Amino acid sequence: MDYSKIYPIVKKVPKPVRDFAIRFINKRRLARVMKLKTPSKLVYFVTHRCNARCAHCFYWRDIRSHMNEMSLEEIKKVSASMGPIESMSLTGGEAILRDDLVEIMKTFYKNNGVKKFTLPTNGSMTEILKNHIENAFKRLPDIDLHVQISIDGMRKFHDKFRGVPGIFDKAVESVKMLNELKKKYPGLHSYVITTITNKNYREVKPLIKFVKTLHVDHKFQLVRGAHFSVFNINPKVLSDFDPEDKEVLLPTFDQMWEIYKILDTLEYEDPLYKEIQKLKFKYSIEMLQHKRPAVKCLAGKLDGVLYPDGKVAICEMTKPFANVRDFNYNFKKLWNSAEANEMRKQTRACFCTHSCNLVDSMVYDDKTLIRLANNG
Numbered sequence: 001m002d003y004s005k006i007y008p009i010v011k012k013v014p015k016p017v018r019d020f021a022i023r024f025i026n027k028r029r030l031a032r033v034m035k036l037k038t039p040s041k042l043v044y045f046v047t048h049r050c051n052a053r054c055a056h057c058f059y060w061r062d063i064r065s066h067m068n069e070m071s072l073e074e075i076k077k078v079s080a081s082m083g084p085i086e087s088m089s090l091t092g093g094e095a096i097l098r099d100d101l102v103e104i105m106k107t108f109y110k111n112n113g114v115k116k117f118t119l120p121t122n123g124s125m126t127e128i129l130k131n132h133i134e135n136a137f138k139r140l141p142d143i144d145l146h147v148q149i150s151i152d153g154m155r156k157f158h159d160k161f162r163g164v165p166g167i168f169d170k171a172v173e174s175v176k177m178l179n180e181l182k183k184k185y186p187g188l189h190s191y192v193i194t195t196i197t198n199k200n201y202r203e204v205k206p207l208i209k210f211v212k213t214l215h216v217d218h219k220f221q222l223v224r225g226a227h228f229s230v231f232n233i234n235p236k237v238l239s240d241f242d243p244e245d246k247e248v249l250l251p252t253f254d255q256m257w258e259i260y261k262i263l264d265t266l267e268y269e270d271p272l273y274k275e276i277q278k279l280k281f282k283y284s285i286e287m288l289q290h291k292r293p294a295v296k297c298l299a300g301k302l303d304g305v306l307y308p309d310g311k312v313a314i315c316e317m318t319k320p321f322a323n324v325r326d327f328n329y330n331f332k333k334l335w336n337s338a339e340a341n342e343m344r345k346q347t348r349a350c351f352c353t354h355s356c357n358l359v360d361s362m363v364y365d366d367k368t369l370i371r372l373a374n375n376g
């Protein structure tokens, strides 16, 4: 469902009727999620390979490993065992390093009806990115492809932080290339995403000014680390996804609230997205500050994570609990196994600031939906 289109209509309905309708409809939506036999939002780490060495990367151990990635044939079997998937994030590592990326997209498009893909990239390989996008729209013309280019600061900072000289200029080149391609493919969307840490806090203001000149939406997320962004969880099930540089941490609360105020001044192509973005940020700061959950997390039902070597987790912040290779590539069987149920039990009460899981859960939360309908 395209929420951006119904948002202006919903806002016109009188508040008591609107609140009642939101609760009524959402109860049914949630019941559908609880009945899912496989996740309808999949984060797929298509590769562990990456050409960058970012200080805040939580996937650094795997990037340096010699992982046996699943072949296209193996991926086809996994996809065939899954139900409908509403949206899929193709991540890694640097996902565009997989030559068969579009074949993977086509597989999930055909078997699981995926029409919405998200592709996070460090933007350093403009030509390869362009080729994948052109190829994807040639083969799958009716998809929505959301490409997010990471830029964490101005040139000097970004090149050093990402461990690749010249990566800032390449990322900017990729943003410009995407602006051109968007004229040709209406299903292509792009934006710059900045991960906020204690290291780049001072970069944010000049970066916002700069990104405005690129005519692209600018989004933000707080740095992730299993040991500083997850609460109320058994440490035994926590993943080891923490930044390699131990000095990379969250900014102070005062700095986070200041960034929250800046977000309010930004304009986005989609006004609903702006409200979600602001609320996500607010919830995250409140969670960190008061150690209280903002919403009920739906990871393990709505969301799932598949790693390059076939391991599966309910979210990135918890350890993988099984491998599709040990289940004869039957994802459905794995997702409904005793191991999966045990992981759901272990994570019944945890809460965290992982922005993907947070946003996915927010749009199924009565209180959040009512706030959004009342303008955030």
Ligand code: SF4
Pocket (backbone or CB within 6 Å): 050, 051, 052, 053, 054, 056, 057, 058, 059, 060, 063, 092, 093, 094, 121, 122
């Ligand atoms: S954060 Fe992304 S671009 Fe940077 S090293 Fe990790 S996977 Fe690569």
Ligand code: SF4
Pocket (backbone or CB within 6 Å): 230, 233, 297, 298, 299, 314, 315, 316, 317, 318, 347, 350, 351, 352, 353, 354, 357
């Ligand atoms: S709150 Fe959700 S996303 Fe975060 S660690 Fe727990 S189960 Fe995973």
